[in-house]
Amino acid sequence: MELHSGQTSLHEVPPTEDIRELVWAEALTALHEISRTRALRQAELEEIARNILRAVQQDERFLGHAMVMANNAFWLDQFLAVPRSQRLLLLPRCLVNLPEIRATGERLGYKICVAEGSPEVVQLLAHENVNAILGIGCLDSLEKIFSKVSALGTPSIAIPLSEAGCVATRVDMRLANWLIESEGAAVAHRTQTYLPLLRMAHSLFDTDLLDAMLSGLLPNESDPTTQLSLEWLRGSGKRLRPFFTLAAWRAFCPDAEMSGTAQRLALAVEAFHKASLVHDDIEDDEDDRYGELPLHRTHGVPVAINIGDYLIGLGYRLVASADADLLPLFSVTQMKLTQGQGMELFWRKDRSVPLELANVLRCCNLKTSAAFEVSLASALTLAGAYVPHADAVKVFSRHLGTAFQLKNDIDGYRVDSQRVHPTVLLALALERASVADKEILLRPGSPEEIDAIYARYGVMERANALAQKLKTHAIEVAEQHPGPLGDLFHFLVETVLG
Numbered sequence: 100m101e102l103h104s105g106q107t108s109l110h111e112v113p114p115t116e117d118i119r120e121l122v123w124a125e126a127l128t129a130l131h132e133i134s135r136t137r138a139l140r141q142a143e144l145e146e147i148a149r150n151i152l153r154a155v156q157q158d159e160r161f162l163g164h165a166m167v168m169a170n171n172a173f174w175l176d177q178f179l180a181v182p183r184s185q186r187l188l189l190l191p192r193c194l195v196n197l198p199e200i201r202a203t204g205e206r207l208g209y210k211i212c213v214a215e216g217s218p219e220v221v222q223l224l225a226h227e228n229v230n231a232i233l234g235i236g237c238l239d240s241l242e243k244i245f246s247k248v249s250a251l252g253t254p255s256i257a258i259p260l261s262e263a264g265c266v267a268t269r270v271d272m273r274l275a276n277w278l279i280e281s282e283g284a285a286v287a288h289r290t291q292t293y294l295p296l297l298r299m300a301h302s303l304f305d306t307d308l309l310d311a312m313l314s315g316l317l318p319n320e321s322d323p324t325t326q327l328s329l330e331w332l333r334g335s336g337k338r339l340r341p342f343f344t345l346a347a348w349r350a351f352c353p354d355a356e357m358s359g360t361a362q363r364l365a366l367a368v369e370a371f372h373k374a375s376l377v378h379d380d381i382e383d384d385e386d387d388r389y390g391e392l393p394l395h396r397t398h399g400v401p402v403a404i405n406i407g408d409y410l411i412g413l414g415y416r417l418v419a420s421a422d423a424d425l426l427p428l429f430s431v432t433q434m435k436l437t438q439g440q441g442m443e444l445f446w447r448k449d450r451s452v453p454l455e456l457a458n459v460l461r462c463c464n465l466k467t468s469a470a471f472e473v474s475l476a477s478a479l480t481l482a483g484a485y486v487p488h489a490d491a492v493k494v495f496s497r498h499l500g501t502a503f504q505l506k507n508d509i510d511g512y513r514v515d516s517q518r519v520h521p522t523v524l525l526a527l528a529l530e531r532a533s534v535a536d537k538e539i540l541l542r543p544g545s546p547e548e549i550d551a552i553y554a555r556y557g558v559m560e561r562a563n564a565l566a567q568k569l570k571t572h573a574i575e576v577a578e579q580h581p582g583p584l585g586d587l588f589h590f591l592v593e594t595v596l597g
Contacts, residue, residue, distance in 0.1 A: 110163040110238040112259050116271075121155045123168050129154075130172035137291045138249050140589055142574075144169055163238040167257045170249060177254040177290065179283030181231035184208035187223060188279065189234035189244070191260070196272060200235070203279055209233075218337075220244055224253060224294060225301045225338070233278055235270050236260060243597060250593035252292030293590065296349060299357065300342035303366055304333045312359075312366060316416050327398070328409045332373050335389035340372050340474045341365035343591065347478035350587040360421045361481055367417035367429070368474050374410035375436060375470075377403050382444060383518070418477075425477050432473040439465025446521045450541050456526040460501055463523070468500025475587075488584050495576040495588050502569035503595050509562055512553075518543060524553065524562055531556040570596050 113119045129151055133139070139147070148165035152158070157165075178186075188204040190197055190213050197213075204211055210229055212219060223229055231254040234241055241257040248255045256278055261269045302308055309329065317325055348361040379385075380393040381400055387393065395403035411433070418429050442462045446452055475492050479485035485492070508522045519525070519541060528540055536552050553559055570592060577588035 110242075111160045112164050112238065112261065113157065113161050118155075118157060118161075119164075122151060122157065122161065122165055123172075125151045125154050126165070126168040126172040130169060133173065135173070135177070135288060135290045137586065138252050138593075139170070139173055140250075140593060141246055163242060164259055167238065167241060167245075167259055170245060171256050174249070174254040174256060174290075176283060176286050178231045178233070178256050178278075179281055180286045181254060182208075183279075183282060185228055185230045186210070187212055187220070187227075187229045187232045189214065189220060189232060189236070191236045191240065194235065194260070194270060196270065196275075200270075200272075200275060200279070203276065207279065209279070220248060221251075221297075224248070224251065225297050230294070231255065234258070235275065246597045247594055250590055251294055251297060252290050253294060254290075293346060293594075296345045297338075297342055299362075300338040300345055300365060303341065303362060304336070304338070304369070306333060309333060309366075312363060316420055317413075324405060324409055327402070328406050328413065331377070331394060331406060332370060332410065332413075335391070336369065336373070338369065339595070340368045340470060343471065343474040344368050344478045346590070347475045347587060348482050350583040351479065351482035351484040353583075358481070361478060363417045363421040364425070364477050364481060367414045367421065368470075368477070370410045370414035370417060371429070371433065371436075372470065374407040374414065375440075377407035377410070379440065382440070383520075422477075422481060425480060428476060428480070429473060432469050435465045435469040439463075439467075439469070443521050447519065450519065454521050454526050454529055456523065456530065459521055459523050459526045462521065463501045463504040464497050467504040468497045471500040471503070472496035484584075488580070491576055491580055491584065491588075495573055498569045498573040498576065499591060499595060502566050502573065505562060505566045505569065506596060509559065509566065512549070523565065524558055527561050527565075528552055528556055528558045566596075 113122060129147055133147075144166050145162070147169045148162055149159070151165045151169060152161060186209050188200070188209040188211050190201060190211065192213055194200070201211055201213075210223070210227060212223060214220065220232070232245075232248055233256050234244060235258045236244075238259050241259060245255050245257055258270055258275055258278065261271060303312065309332070313329075319325060342365075344365040345357075345361060348358065348364075352358070376388065377394050380388055381395045381403055385393050386396065393403075394406060398406075415426065415429065418425050439462045442458065442465070446454060472493060475496060476485055476489070479488060479492065505523050508524050512522070512524050525540060529537060532540060532552065536555070539548055540552060573588065573592050573596075577585045577592065579585070580588065
């Protein structure tokens with residue numbers, strides 16, 4: 100959630116220690132009776148923070164700080180119960196005391212991460228024995244990181260920098276040292292955590308487990324096409340979609356042992372996704388995938404096409420081995436994905452066709468939302484919970500998938516300015532652009548040109564407003580379905596959109 104009201108930032112830190120102590124004391128009081136069954140949602144955290152500020156008669160510009168303190172009060176006992184060797188210490192590069200704090204953390208067994216974004220932190224959680232996080236940073240960075248970390252059910256404590264800016268910043272060293280050094284007693288009840296499922300979604304692609312899961316399903320395990328396909332499948336990836344599948348199954352089977360069938364569905368979802376990436380990279384003439392050369396750059400276009408085709412076949416083989424009744428669901432999804440990609444390719448072939456926002460949103464729905472939907476629908480079917488919730492899953496996936504794609508477009512638009520793709524940003528710009536600006540938008544341009552045009556027509560503001568509207572719609576669907584489905588939807592919104 101972006102904490103801004105008009106032109107007033109809500110990310111200010113109270114200027115005196117007395118005010119900060121007041122806010123912290125009230126946060127401890129406010130959170131004392133709050134249930135720890137599940138992690139607090141962003142809206143709940145904001146409401147608690149506003150109540151804290153009213154109680155101590157402080158201005159709303161300290162809302163971000165109060166939210167951090169409320170989050171800290173929620174997690175403090177569980178954080179202290181985690182051994183220091185299983186904690187991550189997240190530090191900003193600009194911190195004056197960085198060497199001192201880093202040395203203390205390393206001496207006590209912390210894993211150290213100097214980073215500003217959530218992707219690096221989530222990857223560490225997925226692959227390392229990290230079960231709690233202590234982060235130091237500006238309120239803006241802490242908000243972006245901790246919204247996702249907390250949603251995963253990871254005990255997380257944040258210490259805001261004492262002053263704004265990105266050069267020679269400072270932190271309360273007394274508080275930092277106390278939190279770094281302290282350990283507490285075990286807690287009686289743990290908040291629900293998705294960390295085991297996140298780690299499972301990644302571990303499915305470890306060589307030994309993947310080989311075991313595919314045993315008996317491959318026609319020829321030793322031929323070069325199979326080997327390269329599995330190498331690509333095992334390679335880098337966020338594993339977001341298989342994580343969705345496992346989380347959706349677990350939501351309706353909370354006490355069952357993890358199903359091998361659910362794991363095979365998760366593998367199938369990722370096989371289809373990796374196949375689409377191979378083909379998309381060829382069609383988009385990409386030079387980078389996960390920080391490496393894409394498959395068609397290392398092995399040539401014909402081989403890459405063939406690997407993508409093999410992975411589609413592997414996806415169907417995995418679905419059939421899990422539940423053959425799901426094959427129609429996956430085949431319809433595959434057709435939707437290619438229709439969405441086809442809409443983009445045909446427009447790129449003939450840019451004289453007007454690019455309307457409604458058509459771009461439909462393309463997002465076919466390409467991204469459909470993939471999210473099948474990840475959830477297949478798992479709920481396996482858990483025997485899909486039929487009564489089919490409409491909700493479809494509507495929720497449409498909002499979440501479109502918002503996710505829009506968020507990616509916003510984050511990466513400067514890179515994409517070298518290529519003309521039918522994005523929501525481009526459609527919003529073309530709605531208001533002059534004839535001269537349209538000519539610039541419809542050819543590869545410099546980031547500076549695109550920046551100027553987007554600023555002229557308020558594109559980023561309109562895009563962010565649309566993304567927030569889609570997120571709100573997704574939350575509304577979650578609110579309409581209290582229980583396991585609503586909890587799952589809320590979690591996915593927090594995790595995917597922050």
